[in-house]
Amino acid sequence: MSITIKDIAKYAGVSYSTVSKALRNSPLVKEPTKKKIIKIAEELGYQPNVVARSLVQKKSYTIGVVWPTVERVAPSVLITQINYLLESHSYTTLLSINKPESAIATFNRFQVDAILVFGENEEDFNPAKNYASSVPILYYGISKNTDYLTIDVNRRLAIKLAVQYLKKIGHEQIAYIGDMSSTDPLQKEKFIGYLEALNELSLAVKPEMIISTNGLELYDGYLAAKSLWHAGDDQVTALVCGSYDLTRGILRAAQEQKKRIPDDLSIISYDNIPQVENLDVRISKVGVPIDRIAKAITKTILNIIDGNDVQSSIILEPELKVMDSCAPLNK
Amino acid sequence: MSITIKDIAKYAGVSYSTVSKALRNSPLVKEPTKKKIIKIAEELGYQPNVVARSLVQKKSYTIGVVWPTVERVAPSVLITQINYLLESHSYTTLLSINKPESAIATFNRFQVDAILVFGENEEDFNPAKNYASSVPILYYGISKNTDYLTIDVNRRLAIKLAVQYLKKIGHEQIAYIGDMSSTDPLQKEKFIGYLEALNELSLAVKPEMIISTNGLELYDGYLAAKSLWHAGDDQVTALVCGSYDLTRGILRAAQEQKKRIPDDLSIISYDNIPQVENLDVRISKVGVPIDRIAKAITKTILNIIDGNDVQSSIILEPELKVMDSCAPLNK
DNA sequence: TTGTACGCGTTATCAT
DNA sequence: ATGATAACGCGTACAA
Numbered sequence: 001m002s003i004t005i006k007d008i009a010k011y012a013g014v015s016y017s018t019v020s021k022a023l024r025n026s027p028l029v030k031e032p033t034k035k036k037i038i039k040i041a042e043e044l045g046y047q048p049n050v051v052a053r054s055l056v057q058k059k060s061y062t063i064g065v066v067w068p069t070v071e072r073v074a075p076s077v078l079i080t081q082i083n084y085l086l087e088s089h090s091y092t093t094l095l096s097i098n099k100p101e102s103a104i105a106t107f108n109r110f111q112v113d114a115i116l117v118f119g120e121n122e123e124d125f126n127p128a129k130n131y132a133s134s135v136p137i138l139y140y141g142i143s144k145n146t147d148y149l150t151i152d153v154n155r156r157l158a159i160k161l162a163v164q165y166l167k168k169i170g171h172e173q174i175a176y177i178g179d180m181s182s183t184d185p186l187q188k189e190k191f192i193g194y195l196e197a198l199n200e201l202s203l204a205v206k207p208e209m210i211i212s213t214n215g216l217e218l219y220d221g222y223l224a225a226k227s228l229w230h231a232g233d234d235q236v237t238a239l240v241c242g243s244y245d246l247t248r249g250i251l252r253a254a255q256e257q258k259k260r261i262p263d264d265l266s267i268i269s270y271d272n273i274p275q276v277e278n279l280d281v282r283i284s285k286v287g288v289p290i291d292r293i294a295k296a297i298t299k300t301i302l303n304i305i306d307g308n309d310v311q312s313s314i315i316l317e318p319e320l321k322v323m324d325s326c327a328p329l330n331k
Numbered sequence: 332m333s334i335t336i337k338d339i340a341k342y343a344g345v346s347y348s349t350v351s352k353a354l355r356n357s358p359l360v361k362e363p364t365k366k367k368i369i370k371i372a373e374e375l376g377y378q379p380n381v382v383a384r385s386l387v388q389k390k391s392y393t394i395g396v397v398w399p400t401v402e403r404v405a406p407s408v409l410i411t412q413i414n415y416l417l418e419s420h421s422y423t424t425l426l427s428i429n430k431p432e433s434a435i436a437t438f439n440r441f442q443v444d445a446i447l448v449f450g451e452n453e454e455d456f457n458p459a460k461n462y463a464s465s466v467p468i469l470y471y472g473i474s475k476n477t478d479y480l481t482i483d484v485n486r487r488l489a490i491k492l493a494v495q496y497l498k499k500i501g502h503e504q505i506a507y508i509g510d511m512s513s514t515d516p517l518q519k520e521k522f523i524g525y526l527e528a529l530n531e532l533s534l535a536v537k538p539e540m541i542i543s544t545n546g547l548e549l550y551d552g553y554l555a556a557k558s559l560w561h562a563g564d565d566q567v568t569a570l571v572c573g574s575y576d577l578t579r580g581i582l583r584a585a586q587e588q589k590k591r592i593p594d595d596l597s598i599i600s601y602d603n604i605p606q607v608e609n610l611d612v613r614i615s616k617v618g619v620p621i622d623r624i625a626k627a628i629t630k631t632i633l634n635i636i637d638g639n640d641v642q643s644s645i646i647l648e649p650e651l652k653v654m655d656s657c658a659p660l661n662k
Numbered sequence: 663t664t665g666t667a668c669g670c671g672t673t674a675t676c677a678t
Numbered sequence: 679a680t681g682a683t684a685a686c687g688c689g690t691a692c693a694a
Binding site (some may be wrong): 047049087105 | 379
Binding site (some may be wrong): 014015016017018019020028029030033052054055057058 | 679680681682683685686687688
């Protein structure tokens with residue numbers, strides 16, 4: 001049985017409405033009384049009951065996050081940052097790992113102020129289902145065009161930027177390593193970016209320079225890099241890689257094969273996260289910086305809650321950051 | 332603005348308390364009225380307001396899970412199962428990725444019925460801090476002995492079982508691959524189990540047969556296995572491995588080195604999860620089966636909520652499941 | 663069988 | 679500056 005403002009009131013010899021005001025730091029309470037009440041509250045270990053508060057305020061200062069794939073490591077950095085940013089705006093973040101439909105229902109019953117849905121493999125996900133929700137929902141990482149509020153990053157353009165830059169510094173034999181095996185449309189987007197870029201730059205598409213991995217783990221990248229070189233053709237001078245973990249694997253393979261970076265091979269990695277620069281070689285990276293994504297999502301959520309107008313479909317544009325892993329090609 | 336039982340009452344031409352009873356399937360309401368009310372509720376898309384309900388019932392039918400390490404893949408299967416089991420008991424699971432202290436405070440304000448804390452690297456975690464909580468807390472994966480309610484698996488015995496079995500079928504050169512580099516006490520426990528088993532069986536401890544990885548990823552296992560064989564000593568006839576992902580890497584390395592399993596090498600892997608059997612070779616595994624852990628945790632939580640007596644420190648004992656990856660040693 | 667009234671803990675409005 | 683009181687949505691004892 002936790003203690004309430006009424007307990008504090010009895011203790012302090014004031015009415016409980018005064019306690020409420022004091023704890024909310026209202027100017028309608030005299031300084032000394034306020035001090036006294038706050039002190040008592042602390043002593044008793046008072047914890048405001050959010051349930052009662054949100055009942056009267058119709059606001060819970062809580063954001064529900066639908067997180068159906070705990071298994072996937074990728075967006076975890078993102079959710080961590082969003083959690084932090086929202087906290088600094090005194091919002092609490094709660095996650096549900098249920099299926100979107102039931103998670104959204106849960107959050108509705110909990111009267112959260114907004115719901116953030118992380119996209120997953122399309123199979124059991126379909127925003128068109130139009131989940132009944134009186135709470136505004138923001139979707140992230142949904143490739144489909146929908147009538148719903150979405151925010152996402154431009155993966156296609158990211159890879160294009162990488163290819164374009166490599167061409168600009170003289171490379172023409174540019175390989176791509178990424179996961180095209182899965183049904184994940186997000187991965188496909190990147191590959192399309194690669195193909196489009198080659199086309200626009202009038203570079204030939206060579207099948208042996210396209211390696212599809214069977215996953216997004218380090219080892220998958222390691223294998224892919226080895227198979228790229230196994231062909232024995234050392235023509236490849238530059239490489240675009242679809243994710244951070246794959247890049248790590250590629251570096252390991254390069255080390256093993258005594259390939260020097262960037263002397264023998266220039267590399268640009270997708271995933272604009274700080275970790276990329278902490279690898280053995282400071283790798284060039286492309287994509288929307290993760291903190292920019294986190295900020296954009298947080299801001300959008302707060303806007304939605306405040307009833308401000310928001311674009312129904314926000315696309316974040318990628319940035320290329322060139323580090324040590326790229327060198328011009330001298331023929 | 333979501334709709335309430337009052338809206339339904341107006342619509343159905345009854346009082347709202349009748350609606351409340353009908354929706355709770357009370358026998359005090361006539362069947363036809365009940366049917367009618369339920370139908371209307373569905374049509375209007377009524378969602379009971381948990382906030383109001385838990386205020387009056389002092390029960391939210393919600394379990395808070397403190398999940399400070401979204402990044403770690405390991406326990407994600409576990410939380411998924413727990414979530415499912417609790418759901419089938421009509422409890423909702425909510426996660427917080429905040430630090431334990433603030434997550435616990437949050438869940439207290441939300442009046443959850445119980446809190447489940449997943450242990451993490453000890454650094455910023457210390458149950459001795461005695462977080463103020465009027466809600467019962469259950470800790471999982473805390474190695475330290477505390478006064479708090481804990482439930483955990485016996486990792487040390489698990490590895491011992493593996494070593495003992497290998498000895499029984501004739502092996503004497505038994506290697507161990509695991510992560511001893513981190514400060515994670517859970518990993519250390521496993522290693523201690525290995526050493527104790529060797530001692531008890533009067534087997535020599537050979538440093539070259541103990542490979543410490545620098546992580547728990549597939550690639551770490553791959554590297555470890557290679558370095559084990561690189562020593563050129565092919566004396567090792569059996570191997571105990573500290574985790575599922577490491578085992579996957581070891582298998583890859585074995586494939587590459589044309590080592591046959593179990594003919595050239597017997598393997599037992601820690602982590603008693605179904606996935607282990609789906610690898611190229613059906614690997615023997617040891618540990619507490621994940622669904623048994625999930626069931627035990629769920630049951631304990633429900634017991635705590637119902638006010639039943641629970642052991643303050645529950646230890647789950649491991650099982651060894653021998654599959655294709657072990658063969659007797661014929662000298 | 664159905665309706666009325668009260669309380670859960672809090673905030674907000676009005677009166678003192 | 680402080681206190682009394684009505685709401686928020688729901689469940690339940692009690693009255694009808």
